[in-house]
Amino acid sequence: MAASQVQDEAFVTLATNDSYSYGALVLAHSLRAVGTTRKLAILITPNVTSRMRQLLSDVFDSITQVDPLDSHDEANLALLTRPELGITFSKLHCWRLTQYNKCVFMDADALVLQNIDDLFEREELSAATDCGWPDCFNSGVFVFRPSEETYRGLLQCAVTQGSFDGGDQGLLNTYFSDWATKDISRHLPFIYNMTSSRAYSYLPAFVRYGDQVKVVHFIGIAKPWQFTYDTSSGMVLPHESMSSHHELTFIQAWWDIFVARVKPKLEAAQTAQTMSS
Amino acid sequence: MAASQVQDEAFVTLATNDSYSYGALVLAHSLRAVGTTRKLAILITPNVTSRMRQLLSDVFDSITQVDPLDSHDEANLALLTRPELGITFSKLHCWRLTQYNKCVFMDADALVLQNIDDLFEREELSAATDCGWPDCFNSGVFVFRPSEETYRGLLQCAVTQGSFDGGDQGLLNTYFSDWATKDISRHLPFIYNMTSSRAYSYLPAFVRYGDQVKVVHFIGIAKPWQFTYDTSSGMVLPHESMSSHHELTFIQAWWDIFVARVKPKLEAAQTAQTMSS
Ligand SMILES: O=c1ccn([C@@H]2O[C@H](COP(=O)(O)OP(=O)(O)O)[C@@H](O)[C@H]2O)c(=O)[nH]1
Ligand SMILES: O=c1ccn([C@@H]2O[C@H](COP(=O)(O)OP(=O)(O)O)[C@@H](O)[C@H]2O)c(=O)[nH]1
Ligand SMILES: [Mn+2]
Ligand SMILES: [Mn+2]
Numbered sequence: 234m235a236a237s238q239v240q241d242e243a244f245v246t247l248a249t250n251d252s253y254s255y256g257a258l259v260l261a262h263s264l265r266a267v268g269t270t271r272k273l274a275i276l277i278t279p280n281v282t283s284r285m286r287q288l289l290s291d292v293f294d295s296i297t298q299v300d301p302l303d304s305h306d307e308a309n310l311a312l313l314t315r316p317e318l319g320i321t322f323s324k325l326h327c328w329r330l331t332q333y334n335k336c337v338f339m340d341a342d343a344l345v346l347q348n349i350d351d352l353f354e355r356e357e358l359s360a361a362t363d364c365g366w367p368d369c370f371n372s373g374v375f376v377f378r379p380s381e382e383t384y385r386g387l388l389q390c391a392v393t394q395g396s397f398d399g400g401d402q403g404l405l406n407t408y409f410s411d412w413a414t415k416d417i418s419r420h421l422p423f424i425y426n427m428t429s430s431r432a433y434s435y436l437p438a439f440v441r442y443g444d445q446v447k448v449v450h451f452i453g454i455a456k457p458w459q460f461t462y463d464t465s466s467g468m469v470l471p472h473e474s475m476s477s478h479h480e481l482t483f484i485q486a487w488w489d490i491f492v493a494r495v496k497p498k499l500e501a502a503q504t505a506q507t508m509s510s
Numbered sequence: 511m512a513a514s515q516v517q518d519e520a521f522v523t524l525a526t527n528d529s530y531s532y533g534a535l536v537l538a539h540s541l542r543a544v545g546t547t548r549k550l551a552i553l554i555t556p557n558v559t560s561r562m563r564q565l566l567s568d569v570f571d572s573i574t575q576v577d578p579l580d581s582h583d584e585a586n587l588a589l590l591t592r593p594e595l596g597i598t599f600s601k602l603h604c605w606r607l608t609q610y611n612k613c614v615f616m617d618a619d620a621l622v623l624q625n626i627d628d629l630f631e632r633e634e635l636s637a638a639t640d641c642g643w644p645d646c647f648n649s650g651v652f653v654f655r656p657s658e659e660t661y662r663g664l665l666q667c668a669v670t671q672g673s674f675d676g677g678d679q680g681l682l683n684t685y686f687s688d689w690a691t692k693d694i695s696r697h698l699p700f701i702y703n704m705t706s707s708r709a710y711s712y713l714p715a716f717v718r719y720g721d722q723v724k725v726v727h728f729i730g731i732a733k734p735w736q737f738t739y740d741t742s743s744g745m746v747l748p749h750e751s752m753s754s755h756h757e758l759t760f761i762q763a764w765w766d767i768f769v770a771r772v773k774p775k776l777e778a779a780q781t782a783q784t785m786s787s
Contacts, residue, residue: 365711
């Protein structure tokens with residue numbers, strides 16, 4: 234632990250299974266690589282394996298097991314074409330981390346490219362625009378203040394109003410409904426949550442602002458850990474689901490961290506397991 | 511002219527040819543249909559035909575001919591895959607309409623569904639987020655104050671800094687560069703400039719907020735007037751470029767106005783022309 238580490242502020246992520254844990258590991262290593270002075274915390278659910286918990290504990294300062302929360306809202310999730318995302322309600326548990334004064338939640342499919350500790354100067358609820366409907370914020374990166382009261386309020390909102398997309402994002406946008414109109418300082422610049430397909434949507438803007446990107450967020454069904462990495466060349470193989478070579482570059486950056494920081498430990502753990510069995 | 515018409519405020523659009531003039535006509539009729547109390551003004555370039563000017567004069571309060579301005583920026587326009595958009599620099603002429611105190615510029619490919627006169631309560635430069643890169647605003651709908659000084663400043667900016675996308679949007683975002691961070695009241699809700707393909711991107715949000723949409727903006731290469739309308743059924747034919755049946759519904763709404771308000775006059779003008787030749 235660095236001497237200058239801030240004790241009461243943390244980056245928080247979530248993994249409900251081993252796949253998303255790969256994302257969480259790379260995210261955490263990317264935060265360490267840019268020299269964050271904040272704690273790293275993760276919420277996991279019971280079915281994350283003990284081998285994975287071991288790997289997580291190498292890089293996270295704290296691991297908190299939580300009960301899975303699921304919206305079970307099949308109708309709205311179908312609109313999103315993401316039936317699996319009801320489980321993202323588990324994210325709400327982050328408000329219960331009251332040992333911290335302020336936190337930044339980050340999805341496990343995010344990758345940090347430049348230091349973002351300045352996010353802790355922002356107030357709850359700060360988030361970047363969701364490109365799908367820009368009066369909503371994207372819930373992949375947000376600044377919040379842990380509070381049991383807010384947690385209860387969110388659960389109450391889930392029961393009374395539900396989530397319009399069946400996932401955490403619809404619920405959080407309903408609860409923090411003044412985000413779009415109230416305070417510009419709650420609007421994080423897009424470079425703090427750059428959804429990786431954007432390079433394609435408005436390429437001139439990407440060419441102009443792309444080098445300022447601090448966080449890439451791999452939204453959608455195709456996650457970085459699902460692509461094929463060629464160990465001999467050290468390159469991710471292009472895939473038709475990628476919108477541009479820029480997206481490939483970001484996925485490559487994810488794998489570079491995975492191969493350097495996660496894979497060796499994974500292999501060591503595997504060897505240990507083989508030897509002990 | 512309605513007795514209650516506000517004399518010093520106007521909606522302004524632009525058409526550099528007869529095709530976009532179809533858009534401008536439908537836009538103007540859609541504004542009349544929702545009972546705007548503001549003036550309707552259009553900028554045209556010399557190659558809009560005299561027959562078209564006649565039709566425009568039926569619905570617009572004023573027609574101003576301007577010299578075409580073109581960025582001639584082939585490199586950046588290629589990034590946008592829209593080589594034709596250099597001409598949108600002509601939009602800058604709107605700042606010279608100093609007979610008005612405040613204006614709302616609207617692209618000719620926009621369609622008004624509900625009254626938006628409340629936009630005149632906003633200040634320059636108010637605009638909605640561009641979904642392609644949400645720290646930029648979309649220049650299809652914006653509130654501005656005509657001013658020769660601003661016009662000169664914009665031309666100066668075009669010469670010294672250029673437009674990062676080769677069109678007006680890149681330039682305006684460079685000139686009004688504090689839009690993203692300065693004042694939340696300059697951020698128009700997305701319902702004032704709903705790009706028609708958004709229904710597809712985040713369908714649950716569209717289902718939730720879609721009935722609040724006040725302005726649909728048909729961005730991209732496929733404009734409403736380019737689709738096929740079946741006169742016998744009164745229906746627009748679906749086309750593979752449409753992202754969803756919601757998009758089809760909006761294009762149908764465009765054609766409903768075109769057929770009711772523009773086509774009869776077009777045919778009358780054609781008959782008159784045939785008779786006089
Ligand atoms: O099965 C799942 C699905 C999601 N998540 C967590 O919830 C976040 C949001 O889901 P996802 O990133 O897949 O949604 P998207 O960003 O694609 O909308 C993930 O990043 C994970 O932190 C998880 O742990 N398990
Ligand atoms: O050849 C052209 C291209 C554009 N425009 C005007 O410039 C606006 C912006 O262009 P467009 O709407 O095609 O851009 P998009 O919204 O698709 O980015 C149009 O709505 C018209 O008002 C025009 O008059 N002639
Ligand atoms: Mn995500
Ligand atoms: Mn347009």
